[in-house]
Amino acid sequence: MIYSKLPNTDLEVSKICLGTMTWGKQNTEVEGHEQMDYALEQGVNFFDTAELYPIPAHPDRQSDTEKIIGTWFKKTGNREKVVLATKIAGKAPFTKFIRETGFSKESIISAVENSLGRLQTDYIDLYQLHWPERNTNYFGQRGYTHDINDSWQDNFREVLETLTSLVNQGKIRNIGISNETPWGTMRFLEEVRKDSSLSRPVTVQNPYSLLNRQFETGMSEVSAHENIGLLAYSPLGFGVLSGKYLNGKQPENARITLFPNYNRYLKESAVKATEKYNELAKAHGLSLAQMSLAYVNTRSFLTSNIIGATTMTQLKENIDSIRVNLSDDVIQGIEEIHDLIPNPAP
Numbered sequence: 001m002i003y004s005k006l007p008n009t010d011l012e013v014s015k016i017c018l019g020t021m022t023w024g025k026q027n028t029e030v031e032g033h034e035q036m037d038y039a040l041e042q043g044v045n046f047f048d049t050a051e052l053y054p055i056p057a058h059p060d061r062q063s064d065t066e067k068i069i070g071t072w073f074k075k076t077g078n079r080e081k082v083v084l085a086t087k088i089a090g091k092a093p094f095t096k097f098i099r100e101t102g103f104s105k106e107s108i109i110s111a112v113e114n115s116l117g118r119l120q121t122d123y124i125d126l127y128q129l130h131w132p133e134r135n136t137n138y139f140g141q142r143g144y145t146h147d148i149n150d151s152w153q154d155n156f157r158e159v160l161e162t163l164t165s166l167v168n169q170g171k172i173r174n175i176g177i178s179n180e181t182p183w184g185t186m187r188f189l190e191e192v193r194k195d196s197s198l199s200r201p202v203t204v205q206n207p208y209s210l211l212n213r214q215f216e217t218g219m220s221e222v223s224a225h226e227n228i229g230l231l232a233y234s235p236l237g238f239g240v241l242s243g244k245y246l247n248g249k250q251p252e253n254a255r256i257t258l259f260p261n262y263n264r265y266l267k268e269s270a271v272k273a274t275e276k277y278n279e280l281a282k283a284h285g286l287s288l289a290q291m292s293l294a295y296v297n298t299r300s301f302l303t304s305n306i307i308g309a310t311t312m313t314q315l316k317e318n319i320d321s322i323r324v325n326l327s328d329d330v331i332q333g334i335e336e337i338h339d340l341i342p343n344p345a346p
Contacts, residue, residue, distance in 0.1 A: 001014050001015070001016065001042065001043025001044065001322060002014070002015040002297075002322055003015065003045075004229070004302075004303055004304070006083070006125075006126070006174065006202055006203065006229070006303065007202045007203065007227045007228060007229045007303060008200065008202050008227060009173075009174055009202060011083055011125065011173075011174070012045075012083075013045065013046040013083050013303065013304050014043055014044045014045050014046045014304065015297055015302070015304055015305060015322055016039075016044050016046075016297075016304065016305055016307055016318070016319055016321070016322050017044070017046040017047070017048050017085075017231065017304040017305060017306040017307070018035065018036065018039045018044050018046065018047045018048070018306075018307065018308075019048055019233065019306040019307055019308035020032065020047060020048065020049045020053060020065050020068075020069065020308070021049070021050070021053040021054055021055045021065065021308060022054055022055070022255075022308060022309075022310050023035075023053070023054055023064070023065045023068045023069075024053065024054035024061050024064030024065045024067075024068060025054035025055070025056070025058075025061060025064075026054070026253070026255070026258070026310045027310055029068045029071065031310075032065075032068040032069070032072070033068070033071075033072045033075070034312065035309065035312070035315055036069070036072050036076075036078075037076075038312065038315060038316070038319075039315070039319065040078060040081060040082070042319050044319060045081060045082055045083055046082070046083045046085070046304055047069065047082055047083070047084055047085065048085045048086075048205070048231065048233075048306050049065050049066055049069055049084075049085070049086045049087075049119075050065070050066075050086055050087035050089065050128075050130055051063050051066060051086065051087065051088060051089055051098065051111055051114065051115055051118075052087070052089040052095065052098070052130065053065035053066070056259055057089075057094050057095065057097075059097040062097065062098060063114070063115075063118050066086065066115055066118040066119050067118045069084075069119055070118050070119045070120035070121070071120070073119065073120050073121060074120050079120075079121055083125045083126070084119065084121065084124055084125045084126070085124070085125060085126035085127075085128060085176070085231075086115050086119070086124055086126075086127060086128070087127070087128040087129065087130040087178060087205075088103065088107070088108060088111040088112075088127070088128070088129060088130060089111075089130050090102065090103070090129065090130050090131040090132065090133055091103075091133050092131075099111075102133045103129060103133055103155065103159050103162075105158065105161075105162045108159070108162045108163065108166070109162065109166070112124070112127065112166055112171055112172060113171075116171065122170075122171075123170055123171060123172065123173060124171065124172045124173070125172075125173050125174060126172075126173070126174045126175070126176050126202070126203065127163065127166070127172040127174070127175055127176070128175070128176040128177060128178045128203070128205060129159070129176075129177050129178060130178050130179070131178060131179040132179065132180060132181075132184055133152050133155070134150060134152040134184075135147040135150045135152070136181055136184065137181065137346075138179035138180075138181075139179065140264040140346050141346060142214070142343075142346035144181070154187075156187045156188055156190075156191050157191045157195075157198075160175075160188065160191050160192070160198045160199060161198065163175045163199055164197065164198050164199040167199045174199070174202050174203075175199050175200075175201050175202070176201055176202060176203040176204065176205060176231070177201050177203075177204050177205070178204065178205035178206065178231075179205070179206060179207075180204050180206065180219075181218070181219075182218040182219055182221075182222050185201070185204060185219070185222050185226070185228065186222065186226075188200075188201050189201070189226055201228060202228065202229065203228060203229045203230070203231050203303055204219065204223070204228050204229075204230060204231070205230075205231040205232075205233055205306070206219065206230060206231075206232070206233070207232070207233055207234045208230060208232035208233075208234075208235065208296060208299070208302075209232070209234055209235045209236065209237050209241060209292065209296065209345075210237075210241060210273070210277055210292050210295060210334065210337075210338070211237045211240065211241065211265055211270050211273060211274070211343070211344055211345040212234070212237070212265075212343055212345045212346065213338065213342070213343055214343055214346075215230060215232075215301070219301075220301050223301040224300075224301060229301065229302070229303025229304075230299070230301045230302050230303060231303055231304050231306055232296050232299075232302060232304070232305050232306060233306045234265075235292065235293055235296045235305050235306065235307065236289060236292055236293065236307075236318075237265035237270070237274075237345060238255050238256055238262050238264075238265050239254060239255055239256070240256070240265040240266060240270065240274055240345075241265075241274060241277065241288060241289060241292040242288060242289040242314075243274070243278050243287075243288040243289070245266060245271075245274075246271075246274065246275065246278060253310070255310075264345050264346060265345045267344065267345060269341055269344035269345075270344040270345040272341060272344070273337060273341040273344045274288075276337045276340070276341070277291070277292065277334070277337060280330065280333045280334065280337065283333075284327065284329070284330050284333075286324065286330070287317065289314075289317055289318065289321070290317060290318075290320065290321045290324045291324070291326065291330065291334075293305060293307065293318060293321035293324075294321045294322075294324035294325070294326050295326060295331075295334055297321065297322060297324075298326065298331075305321075307319065307321075
């Protein structure tokens with residue numbers, strides 16, 4: 001395994017992070033425990049979850065993923081071996097069953113306390129805002145369209161003050177943001193520059209893959225100058241970059257087969273790009289999944305690559321991508337395809 005420092009901290013995290021959003025829906029508690037056992041054995045010490053998980057969000061399953069991690073900690077005593085990240089859900093129609101109060105002081109405090117209880121731990125290493133409260137471009141929206149009817153009020157300072165108080169109490173150790181834009185990221189940093197007592201975001205968890213490299217426009221510059229690391233999610237585009245959906249296939253129990261609305265990586269241009277990436281991988285004796293993940297692993301702005309799996313075979317292949325070194329010819333081939341079909345999936 002390869003490790004990097006969580007920016008501006010002394011915490012070492014594996015370049016491969018174990019994503020967990022299928023546990024409690026597509027995966028059972030037993031399977032979740034098996035995945036954590038194997039990942040830790042392979043040197044993966046960084047786990048990412050959220051109060052919203054499993055996905056798709058549903059009142060009957062809300063926070064079951066955190067509970068599965070909590071029972072594993074209790075069973076194994078491995079809490080100190082893991083750098084644990086979780087998230088508070090943002091305000092949205094599909095989160096009304098959790099709360100409708102957004103990132104108010106009371107909401108954040110309650111969310112942290114509830115996550116600590118479910119996770120059966122006294123502290124969270126990285127606590128993240130799952131997505132912005134304001135209307136902006138995230139979850140499959142490529143461009144920003146200003147909404148003059150957005151009732152959101154600028155509360156960056158208030159959010160940071162609440163999170164900082166929880167850091168000072170030792171309940172969370174670091175804070176991160178997710179699905180953020182350059183403007184939103186810099187607004188957080190502006191508040192920290194004005195008041196150095198406020199906790200500074202250390203990471204941003206955004207989508208990044210061969211099908212969506214939009215982080216490179218704007219956010220990568222922020223990352224470089226401000227030392228905020230990317231936690232790349234959907235590095236395989238909901239499994240599309242494994243090749244399992246090629247030729248119109250709909251594999252049983254696969255995410256997009258089960259939940260067709262998660263189809264933003266199966267648009268016509270994305271399918272064409274995937275076909276070309278698959279041909280490139282085959283020409284160099286690589287699996288499409290490992291080539292796709294290995295490319296993400298090489299990015300200078302990457303802190304950790306969040307992989308997810310529903311089977312142990314998938315998990316092993318994904319973790320093994322850390323051992324794949326891409327040749328200059330493969331990198332050049334990837335860039336040529338990207339130039340031909342840039343960012344086909346939002």
